[in-house]
Amino acid sequence: MPLVSMRQLLDEAAKGGYGVGAFNVNDMEQIQAIMMAAKQTKSPVIVQASRGARAFAEDLYLFKLIQAAAELNPDIPIAMHQDHGNSFETCKSAIALGYTSVMMDGSLLEDGKTPSTFEQNVDVTRRVVDYAHERGVTVEGEIGVLGGIEDGHGAGGTGLEHVTDPDQAVEFAERTGVDALAIAIGTSHGAYKFSKKPDGSVLKMDLLIKIHGRLPHTHLVMHGSSSVPKDLQDVINEYGGKLKPTWGVPVEEIQLGIRNGVRKVNVDTDNRLAMTGAIRKVLWTQPEKFDPRDYMKPAREAMANVVAQRMTQFGQAGHAGDYAPIPITEIAKGYANGSLDTRPSLAAK
Numbered sequence: 086m087p088l089v090s091m092r093q094l095l096d097e098a099a100k101g102g103y104g105v106g107a108f109n110v111n112d113m114e115q116i117q118a119i120m121m122a123a124k125q126t127k128s129p130v131i132v133q134a135s136r137g138a139r140a141f142a143e144d145l146y147l148f149k150l151i152q153a154a155a156e157l158n159p160d161i162p163i164a165m166h167q168d169h170g171n172s173f174e175t176c177k178s179a180i181a182l183g184y185t186s187v188m189m190d191g192s193l194l195e196d197g198k199t200p201s202t203f204e205q206n207v208d209v210t211r212r213v214v215d216y217a218h219e220r221g222v223t224v225e226g227e228i229g230v231l232g233g234i235e236d237g238h239g240a241g242g243t244g245l246e247h248v249t250d251p252d253q254a255v256e257f258a259e260r261t262g263v264d265a266l267a268i269a270i271g272t273s274h275g276a277y278k279f280s281k282k283p284d285g286s287v288l289k290m291d292l293l294i295k296i297h298g299r300l301p302h303t304h305l306v307m308h309g310s311s312s313v314p315k316d317l318q319d320v321i322n323e324y325g326g327k328l329k330p331t332w333g334v335p336v337e338e339i340q341l342g343i344r345n346g347v348r349k350v351n352v353d354t355d356n357r358l359a360m361t362g363a364i365r366k367v368l369w370t371q372p373e374k375f376d377p378r379d380y381m382k383p384a385r386e387a388m389a390n391v392v393a394q395r396m397t398q399f400g401q402a403g404h405a406g407d408y409a410p411i412p413i414t415e416i417a418k419g420y421a422n423g424s425l426d427t428r429p430s431l432a433a434k
């Protein structure tokens with residue numbers, strides 16, 4: 086099937102009360118791992134590429150691989166999403182390639198590092214929404230600033246420096262009309278999220294619940310939501326790695342989020358850990374090996390296992406066949422006639 090609107094995936098997830106994992110890709114093996122897991126668990130899925138991934142793989146290679154995934158898996162709805170677009174131009178170029186969803190992260194300036202003002206964020210996000218919706222493409226915005234740095238993108242620091250203000254989130258949703266909203270509740274990008282198992286002092290689930298209460302029709306997005314499980318860290322360290330002890334977002338906290346409006350859950354680090362652990366194990370235990378397939382195959386399997394586990398935990402498993410995908414051109418009509426409008430003032434009617 087052709088690539089599907091992310092908005093449709095998230096609307097269906099809201100109806101079904103589940104979350105959809107958004108997994109980052111940079112190469113063929115990662116795309117294959119995600120599709121292996123989606124097929125096995127019968128899950129709709131969001132595949133996403135950061136600017137770093139697009140530069141690493143080259144746009145055309147990456148997009149053609151996604152198209153191949155869609156062609157080879159006609160029963161799996163796949164949305165292709167630009168992760169952390171830093172400018173109108175980045176989002177426009179993703180849409181030109183055929184991405185069905187973009188994130189305009191206007192919480193930072195175009196350098197991807199400096200926090201922007203609220204007005205700057207509203208302005209650039211609104212422009213992307215106008216452009217994208219006209220073409221049936223979904224838009225995710227961000228309000229508040231996430232912690233950490235990934236792929237050179239991020240403000241750094243802990244996740245608590247710029248947590249989302251609920252009043253600003255409502256005003257932002259009203260003035261931009263975004264389909265989905267990433268909020269900052271203490272999570273960070275990368276492997277080093279928390280120095281101990283997070284509690285309410287560092288992971289603000291109460292804030293998330295409050296924002297969902299005010300914005301029931303805007304799909305919430307949790308970034309930096311790898312769980313960084315100890316067993317994946319252990320494999321790396323057992324075979325010569327040197328990861329420092331670290332904690333991610335516990336799966337039960339993500340599930341609490343899903344019960345409170347979280348529909349898109351971004352996972353990258355766990356997959357990176359799984360692949361690296363599998364590769365290290367082969368190279369460490371069988372130093373005579375030199376065929377990349379000898380370590381890429383177990384790496385792909387290790388990632389597929391983690392993805393399948395998350396798909397089951399997020400509740401998307403079994404939902405691939407629930408609905409018929411709506412063509413992007415039809416989605417565009419829904420935006421034009423207002424039926425897909427999520428702005429709180431209109432959706433309240």
Ligand SMILES: [Zn+2]
Pocket residue numbers: 169231274308309351
């Ligand atoms: Zn992110």
